[in-house]
Amino acid sequence: MNPPEGPSERPSGGRSAKQALVAALARLREAGIEDAPRDARLLLAFAMGVPAARLTLHISDPLDARAEARFAAAIAARAARQPVSQIIGERLFYGRSFIVTKDTLDPRPETEILITQALRQPYSRVLDLGTGTGAILLTLLAERPAASGIGADLSGAALAVAKGNAVAMGLDGRAAFTETSWFQGIAGPFDLIVSNPPYITLEAMADLAPEVRDHEPHLALTDFGDGLSAYRAIAAGAPDALVPEGRLIVETGWDQGRAVAAIFAAAGLKNIDIIQDFDGRDRVVSAIRPA
Known part of the structure; x- marks a missing residue:
């Protein structure tokens, strides 16, 4: 509108x-x-x-x-029960306005914790897996004018929104987007990989608020299983896509921190850290590729 x-x-x-x-x-x-x-x-x-x-x-x-x-x-x-952001067509995230549609997740305040964690150290090339609106990638590029990156997503409709946000923010020269599954066809390496993947279990979908369950894309919400398959795929591909000492930072469900940390450890990643949200619940897991 x-x-x-x-x-x-x-x-x-x-x-x-x-x-x-x-x-x-x-x-x-x-x-x-x-x-x-x-x-x-x-x-x-x-x-x-x-x-x-x-x-x-x-x-x-x-x-x-x-x-x-x-x-x-x-x-x-x-x-x-349609979300306000979808009705008005935009949502503020980390102080910037992003286009939002029914084809994308609504950027949430909790995801800003991932941004804060990423900004703790320098980066120059970023990969955002499951980019949606592009809010994570574009925020990271806006905060670091010398950085560039790629946003990947299975949804062409979501990528169209992300591209529109990149143009609106004047970042289309530093942000590229590709329709793909995880790391397929993406040329690395990157010094930072980020993701807010689908982590809601199939069983928990029925308990979601109608604003989420009935109006946001299920492909971006759930893996239709145990909620951890995305992290397994990310952990399997991240070591080859990261530079030595490159960082991997992902958002998780409030009760998934330890499980995701264990998946990352099994993949050979190190310096694994679980970061809590504003309510003291697990929300972000970070790790580093060994040198």
């Missing part, structure tokens, strides 16, 4: 933004949306074409017909 443009299409006397917000808030609460006030405000700002941070300045404005229609559609979609 694009923000509304053009002059008002509703004569004076229509609902104000505040009146529309109150009604939308009640509908989202009735639908069981956990953070209904935040979501309603974000969607109203989107419908009106104003920055969310400045919505208060426009809360008494009347809504024109286009904004009314856009807000109604957005609230209906959110009540049906």
Whole structure:
């Protein structure tokens, strides 16, 4: 969806933004949306074409017909549990805006822990396996202007989004994308390999929030098995794709840290570390290829 443009299409006397917000808030609460006030405000700002941070300045404005229609559609979609990022078409990640669609995972705050870990040491050539929106790769390139990298994904639709994000961020000259499975057809070596692979077990899929289970691509969520097959594939290929002392950093499920660390150790990787998230749960595992 694009923000509304053009002059008002509703004569004076229509609902104000505040009146529309109150009604939308009640509908989202009735639908069981956990953070209904935040979501309603974000969607109203989107419908009106104003920055969310400045919505208060426009809360008494009347809504024109286009904004009314856009807000109604957005609230209906959110009540049906579609993620806000998909409705408005973007998500902030590490301080930057990324295009998001139904073909990609919604970049999450927990993944910023992987970014922080990667930035602890220098890197010049990065491989992002299962790149999705490209949020990890493009953030790492934006943070290190001399670096370049490749984003790999099985989904051509996801790669189209990643390429769009690269162009929007002015990084298309340093980021390349390839439709492939893990390391197939990718020429190394790299000094940094990163991944947020599908790690949810098939059994756990049924317990996911509807926003995730019903609206995000299952190929990027689960391996349809024990949730560890991606790490086995990554561990098998990483030693040959990394330079000596090159780093491998992956996101994991909250209860998978030790299992992933064991997989990496069995592959001959060293200096394996498990990093916790904001709630003290395992979230990232890092390792180094021996010299």
